[in-house]
Amino acid sequence: MISNLINRKLITLFKVQYSNMLEYRVEIALWAISGIIPFFMLNIWTNNNLNESINISDVMLSRYFLCAFFVRQFSVVWVVFSFEEDSLMGKVSPYLIQPLNPFFRYFAQHIAEQITRFPFALIIAFFFFIFNPESIWIPNLGILLLSIVSTFLSFLIQFLIQSIVACLCFWTEKASSIERLLFIPTLFLSGLLAPVVSFPAYVKSWIYLTPFPYLIDFPANLLSGNETNISGGLSMQILWIFVLFPLFKKIWSEGTKKYTAMGS
Amino acid sequence: MNLRKYLEVYNKFLHTSLASELEYKTNILIDLITAILSLIGSIFLLSIFFQNNGYIGGWKFEQALIIQAIYTILNGITNTWFNPNLTEIVKHIREGTLDFVLLKPIDSQFFISLKKINPSGILEIILGFFLLFFCIKINQINLNLSFLTLSLITISCSICILYSLWFFISTTTIWFVKTWNAIEVLRSFLYIGRFPLNSFSFSLRVFFSIFIPITFITTIPSEVFLGLSQVWKILLEVFVATVFLVTSRKFWLFALKFYSSASS
Numbered sequence: 001m002i003s004n005l006i007n008r009k010l011i012t013l014f015k016v017q018y019s020n021m022l023e024y025r026v027e028i029a030l031w032a033i034s035g036i037i038p039f040f041m042l043n044i045w046t047n048n049n050l051n052e053s054i055n056i057s058d059v060m061l062s063r064y065f066l067c068a069f070f071v072r073q074f075s076v077v078w079v080v081f082s083f084e085e086d087s088l089m090g091k092v093s094p095y096l097i098q099p100l101n102p103f104f105r106y107f108a109q110h111i112a113e114q115i116t117r118f119p120f121a122l123i124i125a126f127f128f129f130i131f132n133p134e135s136i137w138i139p140n141l142g143i144l145l146l147s148i149v150s151t152f153l154s155f156l157i158q159f160l161i162q163s164i165v166a167c168l169c170f171w172t173e174k175a176s177s178i179e180r181l182l183f184i185p186t187l188f189l190s191g192l193l194a195p196v197v198s199f200p201a202y203v204k205s206w207i208y209l210t211p212f213p214y215l216i217d218f219p220a221n222l223l224s225g226n227e228t229n230i231s232g233g234l235s236m237q238i239l240w241i242f243v244l245f246p247l248f249k250k251i252w253s254e255g256t257k258k259y260t261a262m263g264s
Numbered sequence: 265m266n267l268r269k270y271l272e273v274y275n276k277f278l279h280t281s282l283a284s285e286l287e288y289k290t291n292i293l294i295d296l297i298t299a300i301l302s303l304i305g306s307i308f309l310l311s312i313f314f315q316n317n318g319y320i321g322g323w324k325f326e327q328a329l330i331i332q333a334i335y336t337i338l339n340g341i342t343n344t345w346f347n348p349n350l351t352e353i354v355k356h357i358r359e360g361t362l363d364f365v366l367l368k369p370i371d372s373q374f375f376i377s378l379k380k381i382n383p384s385g386i387l388e389i390i391l392g393f394f395l396l397f398f399c400i401k402i403n404q405i406n407l408n409l410s411f412l413t414l415s416l417i418t419i420s421c422s423i424c425i426l427y428s429l430w431f432f433i434s435t436t437t438i439w440f441v442k443t444w445n446a447i448e449v450l451r452s453f454l455y456i457g458r459f460p461l462n463s464f465s466f467s468l469r470v471f472f473s474i475f476i477p478i479t480f481i482t483t484i485p486s487e488v489f490l491g492l493s494q495v496w497k498i499l500l501e502v503f504v505a506t507v508f509l510v511t512s513r514k515f516w517l518f519a520l521k522f523y524s525s526a527s528s
Contacts, residue, residue: 030445034452040468044313044320047465053316177291181298188305194312203308 009100010108017105017112028113032120035072038065039128041193054198060226061195062135066128067147067220068192073121074114075155075215079106080179083166096256103163103252110159139223146230147223153237154215158186160244161211167248170255185210191217195226211240273370274378281348281380295384299391303336306458313463321462328460330399330486334419335458336392338426338481344385346427349377350434354444357437360525373516377431396489405489418485418498421505425480426454428508431516438519450476457482480504 021028042065045051051061083106086092095102129136139147165182168175187193189203189212196207196217207213214237221228285292310332314325323331353376356362365375400407433450437443453476461469461483473479480501487493 026440027445030449034445034448037452037455040456040464043465043468044459044463048313048317048320048463050313050317050320172290174288174291177294177298181294181301184298184301184305188308193309198312198315200312200315 010104013105013108014112017108018115021109021112021116025116028116029120031076032073032117032124035069035076036124038069038072038192041065045194050198054195056195056197056226059135060224062132063137063224064195064220064226066125066135067223068195068216069128070121070125070223071147071151071154071216071219072192073117074151075158077110077155077158077162079103079110079159080162080166080169080176082106082109083163084169084174084176087169092259096259101252106163107159110155114155137225139225143222143225146234147219150214150219150222150234150237153234153241154219157211157237157240157244158215160241160248164244164248164251167251167255170258185212186215189213190215191220195221208236211236214240270370270374273374277379278381282383285381285383292384292387296387299336299340299384299388303332303391303395306332306335310459321460321464323460323462326399326402327486327490329395330403330489331460331482332458333392333395333399334422334482334485334489336395337389337419338392338422338457340385340388340390340392341423342385342426342430343388344382345378345380346430347385348380348382350430351444351447352376352380353434354437354441357523358441362523363525366520366523372520373431373513377427400489403490405491411488411491414493414498415485415488418488418493418501421501422481422485424505425477425508428505428512429476431512435512435516435519438523454478454481460486477504477508 042062045061045065046058051058056064083092083102086095086102092102095105161182162179165175165179168178172178189196189207189210191213196204196213199207214233218228218233218237220226222230222233307329310325310328313320314328318324320328353362356365356376362376365372368375399405405411429450430447433443433446436446440446453472456464456472457478461472461479464472469479484493484497484501488498
């Protein structure tokens with residue numbers, strides 16, 4: 001009964017958000033284009049033969065960066081920016097009255113945006129293959145499913161982290177600057193700009209204990225067929241979700257008690 | 265053009281926007297930490313590239329650091345002036361408040377380009393200068409008058425180009441209303457400016473010299489610092505900067521003809 005209700009609510013939310021997102025196709029296309037930094041990095045790597053030192057062939061490296069691009073496309077999270085705006089404008093108040101946690105609304109927004117984004121990401125990949133025809137490959141179905149799961153888990157980790165940051169809006173109003181701070185390690189340590197295997201040993205010794213390599217490096221390695229520890233990576237992702245979820249619930253319940261309905 | 269009046273007005277702008285930004289003191293601190301981390305991150309990335317190679321695109325590590333320094337300074341300038349002001353244009357146009365700007369007895373481009381200031385960007389500029397002085401020391405660059413004038417000229421030209429690019433995209437808001445994401449695309453392209461242009465493949469080099477002149481923004485000033493730059497390159501940069509400034513001005517005046525205010 002309860003799960004049925006949640007399902008119905010969620011599906012309605014998804015439908016509403018999907019048609020909403022379809023309105024902004026051009027913006028989403030532009031957003032997809034803004035994610036092409038991994039390709040520039042690939043260009044530096046292969047153009048200077050830097051990959052020889054880390055024992056990855058040109059083809060494998062280009063597949064890695066293509067997958068990094070894909071994983072990034074489907075794990076972009078901006079919940080803190082939406083929530084900050086809603087909270088400053090006082091829009092959170094009506095959401096709080098509804099018998100559904102407002103974060104479900106943002107969650108549906110993100111999923112709907114990813115579905116809208118999918119064709120654009122495919123087009124970019126298509127152009128990538130035109131320029132790099134030798135890197136075309138077809139991952140087997142099992143690997144494909146596993147990497148979709150791990151990309152989704154990566155999205156969930158980032159969504160939870162950002163939701164925790166977003167809840168800080170209840171205390172500080174401008175939580176997005178904290179998010180920008182957290183984005184820096186995500187950018188440099190997640191494997192978006194350079195695969196984690198290429199990192200110096202003094203970083204590699206501790207980085208696998210942090211959530212960062214599981215955000216992009218792990219799913220991208222999995223999908224591109226580079227060497228990676230599949231069960232280890234997936235269990236670390238799940239572990240981080242189990243750590244972050246209770247934290248989010250705690251900060252949410254504390255924060256809603258603090259809420260003062262600004263702007264209304 | 266009454267220069268004195270404009271200076272006075274700018275003084276007032278500075279006063280009001282500083283007063284409002286200093287309301288969020290912890291934010292400024294967080295932004296400073298973000299800027300420092302981001303610089304550490306990019307030096308870390310650069311060190312990965314140079315791990316097993318002495319040269320990248322003909323640049324040594326110490327020389328490539330100059331590019332980082334100049335990028336950091338320019339990024340600081342972007343964050344101090346361009347980003348807060350030009351994202352405001354989007355708001356002005358969406359809410360129709362551009363009417364009030366146009367009615368003021370002052371140049372509209374001056375008003376919308378310099379109204380706001382974000383003090384945390386200034387800290388980034390200072391950070392960039394520290395790195396630049398450090399680079400001058402480790403590269404044993406002789407400071408003399410002609411060198412100083414040349415570097416000042418090239419850096420001011422870079423600032424002009426950068427400003428024009430930002431202003432150009434923000435101006436398109438008059439037609440497209442939502443251009444947040446176009447700005448994101450520009451940002452991701454500008455990211456390339458952190459690396460020497462020669463480290464990219466030929467086609468990308470052409471793209472980044474002709475379509476989006478990122479070469480002119482960071483690489484040419486850095487070459488001046490190293491004493492590698494030819495006179496024609498500097499002259500070309502001055503020319504490109506002038507063309508960009510004049511075009512962006514013309515484009516703004518042209519676009520204003522199409523401005524039809526909001527909800528009217």
